[in-house]
Amino acid sequence: MSIRVGLETYTSDWRCWMCFLNPTVPQHLCFVAGNVMAVLSIFHKPGKATAFFRSSANLLSHIVHLQRKHAGITDPFFKDLEVISRQGWRNLEFWTKSSISPSILLRPYSSIASPAQVSEAIKEGGIDLTQYPPERIRNFSIIAHVDHGKSTMADRLLELTGTIKKGHGQPQYLDKLQVERERGITVKAQTVTMFYNYAKHSSKLDTSAAIDTVRSTEECKYLLNLIDTPGHVDFSYEVSRSLAACQGVLLLVDASQGVQAQTVANFYLAFEADLVIIPVINKIDQPNANPENVKNQLKNMFDIDPQDVLLASAKTGMGLSAVLPAVIDRIRYPNGGALSPLRMLLLDSYYDEYKGVICHVAIVDGALKKGEKIASAATGQSYEVMDVGILHPELTPTNLLLTGQVGYIVTGMRSTQEARIGDTLHHIRTVVEPLPGFKPAKHMVFAGVYPADGSDYDALSHAIERLTCNDASVSVARESSGALGIGFRCGFLGLLHMDVFLQRLEQEHGAHVITTSPTVPYIFEYEDGSKIQVQNPAILSSTSGKRLVTCWEPTVIATIITPSEYLGSLITLCSERRGQQIEHTFIDDQRALLKYRLPLREVVVDFYNELKSITSGYASFDYEDAEYQEADLVKLDIMLNGQIVDALSAIVHRSKAPRIGREVVEKLKKLLDRQMFEVAIQAAIGSKIIARETISAMRKNVLAKCYGGDVTRKRKLLEKQKEGKKRMKRVGSVDIPQEAFHQLLRTT
Numbered sequence: 001m002s003i004r005v006g007l008e009t010y011t012s013d014w015r016c017w018m019c020f021l022n023p024t025v026p027q028h029l030c031f032v033a034g035n036v037m038a039v040l041s042i043f044h045k046p047g048k049a050t051a052f053f054r055s056s057a058n059l060l061s062h063i064v065h066l067q068r069k070h071a072g073i074t075d076p077f078f079k080d081l082e083v084i085s086r087q088g089w090r091n092l093e094f095w096t097k098s099s100i101s102p103s104i105l106l107r108p109y110s111s112i113a114s115p116a117q118v119s120e121a122i123k124e125g126g127i128d129l130t131q132y133p134p135e136r137i138r139n140f141s142i143i144a145h146v147d148h149g150k151s152t153m154a155d156r157l158l159e160l161t162g163t164i165k166k167g168h169g170q171p172q173y174l175d176k177l178q179v180e181r182e183r184g185i186t187v188k189a190q191t192v193t194m195f196y197n198y199a200k201h202s203s204k205l206d207t208s209a210a211i212d213t214v215r216s217t218e219e220c221k222y223l224l225n226l227i228d229t230p231g232h233v234d235f236s237y238e239v240s241r242s243l244a245a246c247q248g249v250l251l252l253v254d255a256s257q258g259v260q261a262q263t264v265a266n267f268y269l270a271f272e273a274d275l276v277i278i279p280v281i282n283k284i285d286q287p288n289a290n291p292e293n294v295k296n297q298l299k300n301m302f303d304i305d306p307q308d309v310l311l312a313s314a315k316t317g318m319g320l321s322a323v324l325p326a327v328i329d330r331i332r333y334p335n336g337g338a339l340s341p342l343r344m345l346l347l348d349s350y351y352d353e354y355k356g357v358i359c360h361v362a363i364v365d366g367a368l369k370k371g372e373k374i375a376s377a378a379t380g381q382s383y384e385v386m387d388v389g390i391l392h393p394e395l396t397p398t399n400l401l402l403t404g405q406v407g408y409i410v411t412g413m414r415s416t417q418e419a420r421i422g423d424t425l426h427h428i429r430t431v432v433e434p435l436p437g438f439k440p441a442k443h444m445v446f447a448g449v450y451p452a453d454g455s456d457y458d459a460l461s462h463a464i465e466r467l468t469c470n471d472a473s474v475s476v477a478r479e480s481s482g483a484l485g486i487g488f489r490c491g492f493l494g495l496l497h498m499d500v501f502l503q504r505l506e507q508e509h510g511a512h513v514i515t516t517s518p519t520v521p522y523i524f525e526y527e528d529g530s531k532i533q534v535q536n537p538a539i540l541s542s543t544s545g546k547r548l549v550t551c552w553e554p555t556v557i558a559t560i561i562t563p564s565e566y567l568g569s570l571i572t573l574c575s576e577r578r579g580q581q582i583e584h585t586f587i588d589d590q591r592a593l594l595k596y597r598l599p600l601r602e603v604v605v606d607f608y609n610e611l612k613s614i615t616s617g618y619a620s621f622d623y624e625d626a627e628y629q630e631a632d633l634v635k636l637d638i639m640l641n642g643q644i645v646d647a648l649s650a651i652v653h654r655s656k657a658p659r660i661g662r663e664v665v666e667k668l669k670k671l672l673d674r675q676m677f678e679v680a681i682q683a684a685i686g687s688k689i690i691a692r693e694t695i696s697a698m699r700k701n702v703l704a705k706c707y708g709g710d711v712t713r714k715r716k717l718l719e720k721q722k723e724g725k726k727r728m729k730r731v732g733s734v735d736i737p738q739e740a741f742h743q744l745l746r747t748t
């Protein structure tokens with residue numbers, strides 16, 4: 001058996017311990033063969049063993065000698081040792097005086113992997129992750145308001161660490177999806193592993209021959225996992241999930257725009273998760289940048305000390321050299337148990353045509369090797385780990401993942417349902433306490449998704465299944481519609497999320513779909529005490545016999561930050577949308593913060609666009625869900641020639657029904673092609689018609705070939721045409737173009 005560490009190869013049956021110390025000092029590997037112990041410092045550069053001891057007593061006396069010789073020595077490996085158990089090397093325990101709690105400093109390395117296995121794993125995988133114990137790992141995320149520069153900052157950090165080449169590849173490297181590039185937004189959190197050499201300038205003062213090699217090291221190599229997160233409010237679920245794998249965040253704030261609504265929301269997400277927050281004012285290169293003002297806002301709103309704030313420009317690279325050192329110095333390392341049984345958190349998953357389901361995981365405790373068998377705590381299903389590695393920046397096999405590391409695994413998972421986001425994976429036949437997981441995604445908007453061509457149902461079903469594997473926050477249930485056939489009712493986190501999902505269905509899976517008007521989940525209570533959640537207005541027809549007692553609608557607490565001059569128009573907008581003001585404060589002399597309780601329905605239908613247009617894009621907006629409130633709701637039906645088009649039905653507030661009804665029929669009139677017969681477009685509540693438009697028939701000129709001739713012949717032809725039209729009107733069905741459905745989404 002042999003193990004190669006650095007330049008030295010250890011043969012025979014050396015047993016190996018790993019020495020875990022304070023993260024700021026070099027680490028040691030301790031090998032024991034017979035009664036000889038070799039201490040080798042690793043994690044900086046290859047070297048020879050620096051000291052050999054024949055017994056624990058020898059080691060102890062050497063330490064005492066060192067302590068006397070070098071009073072003030074700072075390396076806790078030697079300085080703080082107090083007790084060494086004398087039951088042989090196997091049970092060696094070093095206790096520190098200064099650590100918060102007495103900790104075992106030496107852990108049997110063999111419990112992670114046998115030396116031979118480690119060496120094999122390194123050989124195969126290329127990257128030696130054993131160099132990165134938890135103390136050398138930092139997991140962090142970049143959070144910010146939309147467009148404050150997260151993805152650009154991520155690019156610069158990837159370049160700085162040599163993970164991607166400068167000027168190569170595409171900008172916004174981590175925005176991999178076509179939809180992200182087209183829309184310039186991040187919708188999917190992405191993880192990437194970087195390696196960073198960090199030169200620490202302290203603790204280099206020793207002259208001891210035995211540990212000289214340790215002390216002369218200037219650079220320490222760190223493994224940094226960066227998780228780039230989306231900024232838009234619809235994707236805050238992605239943000240909260242990413243934060244579960246992090247111990248800290250970079251909170252980016254635009255130097256000219258200052259704190260915005262999502263800065264506030266994201267700050268509290270990180271704060272409540274007890275993460276270290278490193279504030280970074282970005283875009284300081286802009287001519288109208290005002291970092292001092294932003295520092296004041298951060299102080300006033302979040303009590304952030306201005307001295308802790310970093311100034312940077314992700315575009316020019318200014319100030320970036322301070323970012324990663326701050327990550328290492330300020331963010332704590334993942335504190336899982338290297339010796340505990342494996343527990344890994346399933347962060348995300350996606351489907352790869354060749355490899356099947358690829359899961360992103362964070363190793364919370366223990367270690368995982370390729371070939372091992374693991375099981376899901378949620379389903380009990382077991383799998384063999386066929387591939388394991390890190391994202392550096394693409395899938396890079398390492399054959400091993402250790403405590404605190406974030407990477408990917410490929411198992412035999414075939415179906416999307418198996419990869420449950422937030423699940424705990426563990427070695428088979430070990431019993432572990434499952435990790436807390438994530439709050440389930442809360443669906444704000446529901447819509448029916450149907451194949452544009454009814455015969456494409458199976459293809460659509462397949463496409464949705466694949467896409468939901470990559471976007472687990474969408475809920476899917478089968479439904480059918482009189483107008484559109486068989487399809488699915490999908491739940492989304494918001495309208496943008498819905499748009500993005502539909503765009504991805506088309507771009508990535510070639511699925512052409514028709515969607516119904518989006519609706520929010522209402523609760524209807526009936527006289528017999530039964531309650532139903534209404535995600536689809538069509539289900540109300542099945543309850544028509546029952547007497548409705550109360551309706552509830554979901555509400556949200558919206559936070560709006562706006563320049564003061566737009567306050568008046570924003571307050572009008574919120575009251576038109578049935579909002580109740582909760583808070584109205586001034587952040588500084590130019591900007592105000594408004595808090596409103598608003599019905600969710602009023603927010604999902606175009607509220608954001610209107611807010612942007614009223615304030616010329618200067619106001620920012622974010623919301624969190626709140627409780628349900630009672631509301632006077634009605635079902636608004638849209639009829640074509642007397643037939644209800646169930647796909648266009650909507651549940652609306654009674655006071656808004658006439659206006660919405662009018663808008664829909666007017667819009668539909670413009671969107672529908674003229675037919676050979678007259679088409680009546682009506683909006684109705686129950687049997688009461690509240691709006692009507694008529695599309696006149698296309699009149700075929702039946703007299704075209706009738707030059708001259710007598711009047712009775714012409715009249716006969718016209719009569720015949722009228723008869724035909726009547727027939728068509730009776731039997732004819734109107735084709736509603738797909739475009740009409742898309743356009744109508746914005747109205748209802």
Ligand SMILES: Nc1nc2c(ncn2[C@@H]2O[C@H](COP(=O)(O)OP(=O)(O)OP(=O)(O)O)[C@@H](O)[C@H]2O)c(=O)[nH]1
Pocket residue numbers: 144145146147148149150151152153172184185186187229230231232282283284285286312313314315316
């Ligand atoms: N002047 C200047 N522009 C910057 C800087 N950083 C980013 N930008 C620009 O700001 C815009 C938004 O940057 P992104 O990195 O896409 O912002 P983001 O926060 O990732 O956006 P979302 O993913 O949509 O939330 C882009 O046009 C960038 O080029 C900077 O330091 N200075």
